[in-house]
Amino acid sequence: MLDQIYDKLTSGQFLLSVVLAISVAVTLLVVLLPMLDGNKLDKRLKGVGREREIIRLRERERLVAEHNRKTLRVEPKALLRDLVGRFNLQQLLGSEAAREKMTMAGYRSSQAEPMYLLLSAVLPLIIGILAFLWLFVFGHTTYSPMVKVMMVIIALFIGMKLPSLFITNLITKRQMSIRRAFPDALDLLLICVESGMSIEQAFRKVATEIGVQSIPLAEELTLTTAELSYLQDRRIGYENLGKRTGLDAVKAIATVLIQAEKYGTPLGTALRVVSQEARDTRMSEAEKKAAGLPPKLTVPMIIFFLPVLFAVIITPAAIQVARIWK
Numbered sequence: 001m002l003d004q005i006y007d008k009l010t011s012g013q014f015l016l017s018v019v020l021a022i023s024v025a026v027t028l029l030v031v032l033l034p035m036l037d038g039n040k041l042d043k044r045l046k047g048v049g050r051e052r053e054i055i056r057l058r059e060r061e062r063l064v065a066e067h068n069r070k071t072l073r074v075e076p077k078a079l080l081r082d083l084v085g086r087f088n089l090q091q092l093l094g095s096e097a098a099r100e101k102m103t104m105a106g107y108r109s110s111q112a113e114p115m116y117l118l119l120s121a122v123l124p125l126i127i128g129i130l131a132f133l134w135l136f137v138f139g140h141t142t143y144s145p146m147v148k149v150m151m152v153i154i155a156l157f158i159g160m161k162l163p164s165l166f167i168t169n170l171i172t173k174r175q176m177s178i179r180r181a182f183p184d185a186l187d188l189l190l191i192c193v194e195s196g197m198s199i200e201q202a203f204r205k206v207a208t209e210i211g212v213q214s215i216p217l218a219e220e221l222t223l224t225t226a227e228l229s230y231l232q233d234r235r236i237g238y239e240n241l242g243k244r245t246g247l248d249a250v251k252a253i254a255t256v257l258i259q260a261e262k263y264g265t266p267l268g269t270a271l272r273v274v275s276q277e278a279r280d281t282r283m284s285e286a287e288k289k290a291a292g293l294p295p296k297l298t299v300p301m302i303i304f305f306l307p308v309l310f311a312v313i314i315t316p317a318a319i320q321v322a323r324i325w326k
Contacts (some may be wrong), residue, residue, distance in 0.1 A: 104246050105170040106216060119163045127159035128152055171246070174216045178245055181214030183282055185221070186253065186275035194268045199257065200228050220244055234261060249278050 098120075102112040135148040143151070185206050192202035203225045211218035220241060227237035235258050242251035253274050260267045 100243070101164075101167050101171065103244050104174070105167050106174055106219070116163055116167065120160065123162055124156045124159035127162075128156040131155035175245065175247055177214045178217045178220070178250070179247060180282070181210055181217050182247070182249055183275060183278040184213065185210045185217055186271060186278055190268060190271040190275055193271060199267075200225050203228070249274075249281065252277075 098116050099113050102108070102116055107116075131152045135143070135151060188206045188209055189202050192205050193199065197205065203221045207218045207221035207225065210221070223244070224237055224241045227240060228234055231237050238254040238257045242254040245251075253271075256270045256274055257267070259265060260270060
């Protein structure tokens with residue numbers, strides 16, 4: 001029975017059918033996904049609105065605790081958090097680092113950190129068990145037992161790294177989007193501040209305008225506006241903006257805003273200097289990418305361009321030689 005299943009799964013016709021099915025599914029996904037996408041900015045800003053409500057409730061709970069009052073609001077324990085606490089995954093896998101990663105990736109839900117910790121613990125076991133069953137139970141490979149054990153260990157390592165790689169990829173994409181739009185956001189922020197707006201109004205206006213260019217940056221600015229409205233210390237709101245993005249340019253502007261509020265320094269001049277530095281940094285990165293383009297194009301040109309060029313040049317001469325020798 002197992003031999004028949006294995007022969008069926010490894011047959012050329014079955015593999016061709018799987019490839020065709022995947023190709024059709026990917027084609028339909030590429031065609032239909034833009035139609036089902038909707039307005040990402042509205043969805044993300046609604047999520048930030050929910051985060052603002054969470055901040056308000058958290059500050060309310062803090063004030064209640066400070067004044068030794070009892071609240072009627074009871075937060076039920078989630079199943080994921082119970083599982084994480086029962087197996088002590090927060091200490092084993094690093095709860096603080098996981099929380100920072102999830103925040104930088106844009107996941108600020110209370111379920112995000114327990115889900116990440118649970119996947120980091122369960123996914124290696126699942127992939128390891130599947131690899132063990134495939135190699136030792138259902139497999140018909142000629143590898144030695146030692147090689148099979150090494151392959152199972154590699155599968156465990158891959159399963160351990162998959163959640164981290166996924167979150168790191170999301171953080172990289174998010175930071176790239178913020179980095180590209182941040183100089184323009186600083187220019188808009190400078191214009192709003194010099195026109196007489198407060199910093200909260202400037203953040204809210206810039207978040208609305210910059211959402212067309214970078215949704216993550218608009219989300220972070222809107223969340224910072226909410227924190228400035230509800231947090232007791234405004235410095236924490238600026239520091240959280242730098243922590244959530246993980247970018248040096250954003251941390252620099254957060255430091256500038258903190259110093260401006262603390263010492264009363266002119267905010268417009270500081271914003272103008274930081275904006276120019278951000279633009280220079282973006283231009284230097286673009287020049288660096290442009291300088292590294294010729295070496296990257298060498299191999300594709302040799303593989304794809306030169307054979308076609310030689311064929312175009314040599315084919316007429318070969319036809320003439322063939323006619324002469326007839």
